[in-house]
Amino acid sequence: QVQLVESGGGLVQAGGSLRLSCAASGIMFSIHAMGWYRQAPGKQRELVAAINSGGSTNYADSVKGRFTISRDNAKNTVYLQMNSLKPEDTAVYYCRGVYGVGKSDYWGQGTQVTVSS
Secondary structure, three states: OEEEEEEEOOOOOOOOOOEEEEEEOOOHHHEEEEEEEOOOOOOOOOEEEEOOOOOOEEEEOOOOOOEEEEEEOOOOOEEEEEEEOOOOEEEEEEEEEEEEOEEEEOOOOOOEEEEOO
């Protein structure tokens, strides 16, 4: 059974930091590209950051310089370090694992991040 379990969300003041974790099980983690997405109320889900199996990363313009995605293949875990948080970062953050085209595509259940002004 495949599971992606996010943790680390919570309430933080603007300017603060949070570190999200996504622990994967039931998949060959190292070959999957991993991504963090977010969805704010009334808005579409958007890509925040992604890291491929080789460790290359890309970020949404809105988080460049503030967020860092990383992965630990030994722990089957992907992380999102979020610094200098802003109220507009408030959303449910989801983890996603993808391999190939249509071969493997899994989502976590999400974790709430709330940034107060």
